[in-house]
Amino acid sequence: MWARISWRLLKQELRRGELTIMAAAIVLSVTAVLSLALFTERLQSGLTARSAEFLAADRVLSSRRAVDESWLERARDEGLQLANRVVFNSMAFANDELALVDVKAVSEGYPLRGELRTAEQPYAPEQVTQGIPEAGEAWVASALFQELALEVGDTIEVGDSQFRVSKVLTYEPDVGFSVFTDSPNVLINYSELEATGLIQPGSRVRYNILYAGPGEALTEYEEWLKPQLNDDTHNWRSIEDGDSPLARSLRRAERFMLLASLLGVVLAATAVAVAAQRYCQRNYDVVAIFKTLGAQRQQIQRVFIMHLLLLTLLSIATGLLLGWLLQGLVVDLVASYFDVNLPPAGSRGYLLAAGTGLVSAVMFTLYPLLRLIEIPPLRVLNRQMTGSGSGRWLHWLASGGTIYFLLWLYSQQWLLSTALFAGGALAALILLLVGRLFIRASRQAGMQAGSAWRLAMAGLQRRAQANSVQMLSFSTAIMLLLLVLALRHELLADWQEQLPEDAPNYFLVNVAQSDVEQLQQRFEERNVEANDMYPIVPGRMIAVNDMPVLDEVSKEEQESAEAPQSEQREGFGRELSLTWRDELPPNNTVVAGEWWQDNAKPQVSIESEVAERLRVGIGDELTFNIGGEVFTVPITSVREVNWGSLQPNFYMIFNTATLSDFPATYISSFNLPQERKDELYQLFRPFPQVSLIDLDAIIDQLREVIEQVSIAILFVLILVIIAGILVLLAQVQASMEEREKELVILRTLGAPAKLLSRSVTYEFVILGAISGFIATLAMELSLWILQTQVFELAASVHWRFWLIGPLAGALIVGTMGRVACARLIRRNTAQLIRRLA
């Protein structure tokens, strides 16, 4: 019976548009969450998939020993593609010359992602190459051609095997971003590996298994594999792991999209919250009539819960459909714009969206619904009666809990959710207090003003309590709008600045000391923008405060011997590239200690993350071994390094006095536009031992990440604008209802339409301006936290928002108020009075 009554009420109310705001709010929240979740998921997996080429695979299992065959079988069963890659150092001989090389033995299928490029002659035009070297053949990096005086077709000897050099290796997708891989690569077929006789027990070999396949299969395999991995022996990674600029950039992109989406989700939920209040208020009379006619509380509860559920389910269904259409549209646009294919998304988004709609509709309506059910029947005779206002804490608890839950549901991160929520709650409290203060102050100001202003100020003052709550939703909406706007314009711009048009796209390594000056001169002559030259001295860090560190070699020894001593620090397990310098390099900031002045005493500056990992700080002493010479230096400064910048960056920088006597090679980076690529050969012909690392591919990918994030944020911005307008609209409409009675009385008393319309407009203009101002304040605070804590950017004040915020607030809220008021004033007085009856 009650279900029938609910349905009857709903049917007609929907038709008459009385539920439009509530339905629109739920539809919007579902649409927003769904399209955001699907779109960002697809964008993210598209980016990751395309970035995966820099790993030559979707995932890599790196191991110190050959990998258990059963692990590979399992992967094949899951439908994953596999390839082997084994990497080790060796000496190569040819033409009576000798060189240290990185041998890379790969199996059929390599690279699983990305492509190999080769040339027929060193520095000749390269082309994309399918397949891998045949058995008995080797593809050799161009630098080695110089070192060993090779020509294509010559024979090169590696270990016990001989290989015919058949191609010049110009590009490997997985060469990595390390500029310190200074031995040239020799690529051979995996089947030849054993014959070289170089793989002996104890040899320093990295066995890599490359995996590629659909996301779900990978995740499933990953979940199966991970518990079996040994941290000391194995390393499982995707392109998002690690310290490379691309990995950092991808992680930052993920945070950006997540954050922007969360703001969208919160605003959509706010729209539901505002609408829920109204939804219940407009049913006050109906409940009073029900009660007068003898309805039991339980019956009323059932009727209205059913009513709400029906409305919610209908709205969720509409929202899901709209959200799916919308993201499809945006994905199509993005796909055609960037000429990329975005992989389809899973089912999580749909569940998330439906859950958001249901949870916010139910939870935000909880308290208004309780009040609704408490409406006394006497309201039929006395329309002012609204029941008790007690238990408001329940409302705040339910609403706050819901927002927190939604944040968590969307991000699955407790820390981020808690930080955002706590920040938001604090901001809300401040908003509420500041809002009231402003209203009180404006009353004083209004006493001296003209009549429309005076009426407006008096109205503001009288409705101070209601207004400060309204202001909270106005401010929240405006703040979130400004925040997304700022996210798009300010933070994204900061990020883009790290990759300017003239960002270095080549790294130059292995420059002999004697060539430095000549090379710099050559750059100058040919108008090539190059950065400073950094000397490189390879060395090992062997002890901290005279305690030897655990090193890779010693670790292997210990595995078979005793358990590692826990207090012993872990070293780097490899040689570090050490440098010296008088000035602090660009993109470095000293966070502890001081950068040295001209000082003969030995000292070292350490990168902050490494310092943290090694548990060292100012005054600790590090011992290094460079080519057998051992020395100890104190740490005198700790630096934060911007790893996203495409500059040579170092963990350890020494002062000149400490290191400059050691033999060094130099590295640098420079920018050479793509169209001048042909000049490379001429430029470097006199320096045959110099190796070049081409960063264009990775820079393009970094730019693509930024551009796509920017599109994603634009999309969020549009959704946030719609949600924001809905919140404002719902709030203006609700507050117009409160003003209605007063307006009717004034109108009946003969107040001219112009006066009323002006006073309402002014009231809303003031409310909007104050809300805009408070919103800007809150936004600035949030942005500061984001810049310094989340995005590792320098903090800044965004002055233009201090103008945009209040102006936009006054304009939007004022206009909406005026429109709502105009509709009311257009009616004649008799109609108005009847409306109030």
Next chain:
Amino acid sequence: MLIQTTQLTKNVETSEGILHILQPTDLQISAGETVAIVGASGSGKSTLLSLLAGLDLASDGKVSIDNVNLGDLDEEQRAKVRADKVGFIFQSFLLIPSLTALENVMLPAELAGNKEAEQQARELLGNVGLSDRLTHYPNQLSGGEQQRVAIARAFVGTPKILFADEPTGNLDSATGHKVEDLLFEMNQASGTTLVMVTHDTELAKRCQRVLRMDAGKLTEVTGDVG
């Protein structure tokens, strides 16, 4: 006695002290009686009506319907009494805007679990001359028609008592008279007890008893009401 009050009082606290809206009142109304309560605006008529109907609680004294003291009942039980025994007609009709005329009339019967709600509602709407308006929504009906729907709704549960608060107050006099006629006809046909608040003395005269409320004090009027 169908309705009985003893020393029924209503006070409200205001910033200027206690306001006595209803002075201690003793009143008996027997089954089938028609009673009008007249008085100026603010005299306390509507307050008395709300107390008699169990819409509000008294500050002091007793009110009972069918020998059940409403003061002993909670909100739920009072609603049950209203559902079983009481019908209402209001000055502002108080129809539910999103239900049709038929659905509005059916509502109290449905709430009371009456399986024949629809059939009874159709019949009653026929009695008030609105057979052709069953599927109209309140905003599609004139004031008089809305009040006729309200009358049909008031009678749907065959209540013992009908409370009417200024039933013609929102209608022009011609329409008002028609609605009055209808109300009294239906009341007579069903033998319902009618308690009506009005300031219209002509209307009041059509009742068997007239009570006057003056500053919270109720007196029986004998002779000329005006």
